[in-house]
Amino acid sequence: MAEKKTLAQEISKGIIKENPTLVMLLGMCPTLAVTTQAMNGIGMGLATTFVLLGSNIVISALRKVIPDKVRIPAFIVIIASFVTLIGFLLEGFVPSLYDSLGIYLTLITVNCIIFGRAEMFASKNGVIASACDAVGMGLGFTMALFLMGSVREIIGAGQWMGLSIPVLHDNPMLLFIMPAGGFFTLGMIIAITNKLSRKKPPKEIVCGGCEGCPMAENCGKGGSNE
Amino acid sequence: MKTMLVILLSAMLTDNFVLSKFMGICPFLGVSKKLDSAAGMGVAVTFVMICATIVTYPIHHGILVPNGLEYLDTVVFILVIALFVQLVETAMKKTIPALYKSLGVYLPLITTNCAVLGVTVLNIDNGYSFVQSIVNALGGGLGFMLSLVIFSGVRRKMEYADIPETFKGVPATLIAASIVSVSFMGFSGLFS
Numbered sequence: 001m002a003e004k005k006t007l008a009q010e011i012s013k014g015i016i017k018e019n020p021t022l023v024m025l026l027g028m029c030p031t032l033a034v035t036t037q038a039m040n041g042i043g044m045g046l047a048t049t050f051v052l053l054g055s056n057i058v059i060s061a062l063r064k065v066i067p068d069k070v071r072i073p074a075f076i077v078i079i080a081s082f083v084t085l086i087g088f089l090l091e092g093f094v095p096s097l098y099d100s101l102g103i104y105l106t107l108i109t110v111n112c113i114i115f116g117r118a119e120m121f122a123s124k125n126g127v128i129a130s131a132c133d134a135v136g137m138g139l140g141f142t143m144a145l146f147l148m149g150s151v152r153e154i155i156g157a158g159q160w161m162g163l164s165i166p167v168l169h170d171n172p173m174l175l176f177i178m179p180a181g182g183f184f185t186l187g188m189i190i191a192i193t194n195k196l197s198r199k200k201p202p203k204e205i206v207c208g209g210c211e212g213c214p215m216a217e218n219c220g221k222g223g224s225n226e
Numbered sequence: 227m228k229t230m231l232v233i234l235l236s237a238m239l240t241d242n243f244v245l246s247k248f249m250g251i252c253p254f255l256g257v258s259k260k261l262d263s264a265a266g267m268g269v270a271v272t273f274v275m276i277c278a279t280i281v282t283y284p285i286h287h288g289i290l291v292p293n294g295l296e297y298l299d300t301v302v303f304i305l306v307i308a309l310f311v312q313l314v315e316t317a318m319k320k321t322i323p324a325l326y327k328s329l330g331v332y333l334p335l336i337t338t339n340c341a342v343l344g345v346t347v348l349n350i351d352n353g354y355s356f357v358q359s360i361v362n363a364l365g366g367g368l369g370f371m372l373s374l375v376i377f378s379g380v381r382r383k384m385e386y387a388d389i390p391e392t393f394k395g396v397p398a399t400l401i402a403a404s405i406v407s408v409s410f411m412g413f414s415g416l417f418s
Binding site: 025028029030032033072073076077080081083084087088103106107109110111112115175178179180181182183184186187188190191192194195 | 245246247248249250251252255297298299300301304305308309337338339340343344347348351392393396397398399400401403404405407408411
């Protein structure tokens with residue numbers, strides 16, 4: 001029973017407490033780039049979750065085989081293979097999403113979240129725990145992207161998942177679906193997250209921006225003080 | 227010559243990698259605190275971008291396409307970039323230790339900079355010729371440096387500003403980036 005609970009915790013921590021985008025500030029590039037529509041956000045989130053799940057499982061299974069010195073190239077190859085795989089799957093089954101994600105699909109390879117989780121979690125934990133961690137982080141990322149996409153689509157285009165919003169539809173604020181709006185929306189959402197999380201027991205989450213991305217050691221020390 | 231200039235300037239200004247394509251946000255937010263480190267990062271990224279383009283272009287057109295292996299692009303390119311960053315680091319350490327010292331920390335970060343992988347993939351996607359690809363990489367790198375340097379100035383001013391507690395740190399930085407991005411929107415339509 002106790003074992004089960006920790007696995008559930010592995011999943012839930014990625015969604016709220018250590019949300020990769022809003023709390024740990026990883027993977028900013030896709031967050032900003034593809035969220036002009038809520039649907040794109042979900043697609044990107046799920047694609048990333050798939051890659052994360054695959055790479056976390058493989059890396060944690062191989063963690064004792066891969067020599068420490070070449071682990072970074074090895075991780076990169078594993079991640080890139082899964083990205084190629086998801087690229088084929090999307091091209092075959094959801095071509096419209098494939099077109100709208102475009103180059104950012106390839107760029108999942110260098111998404112800090114995936115590399116960060118591989119380095120921080122999968123290379124140190126067992127297969128099942130790593131899979132749970134990947135699912136949680138992936139869902140957290142998807143939810144953040146969905147939120148961003150919804151806000152930008154509703155305000156910027158006056159519609160949401162195909163529904164048109166009465167007043168905004170006639171007066172869309174185009175700026176929100178432009179690059180500048182992406183920065184602005186993300187800034188606002190992070191500010192709101194800060195405000196909300198500060199009411200609860202104060203927890204110092206120090207992440208040196210994405211500076212720590214490739215090594216992500218700062219994030220690991222700052223994020224997981226359980 | 228004219229098309230070269232258009233590619234160079236559009237990669238630098240209208241299609242600025244950071245502010246309109248959202249590539250390389252991580253170093254943009256992480257390294258833009260000080261002017262000299264921002265400029266150093268910009269130079270290093272430009273250099274790696276050009277080198278990576280010079281290497282990946284022949285690999286794609288000379289090895290992968292004739293053998294029908296285009297789908298391996300991502301895997302091969304990222305490996306080439308990782309390798310190149312290592313190589314640059316080692317070479318720089320031996321030959322120009324002064325530059326290495328000032329850039330040292332930022333060099334390994336370039337591997338995970340999506341702008342570098344982005345530029346190599348975009349060159350292939352847009353069907354540029356070899357020379358055009360290099361010009362595009364140069365423009366992309368210079369544009370990256372430009373936005374980093376401009377933004378480091380903005381951030382220095384921000385340090386003296388009295389910002390509400392909730393917005394301190396990343397939120398304020400992102401909103402400032404949004405304003406800088408609006409100013410870059412002024413360049414759009416420059417070449418149409």
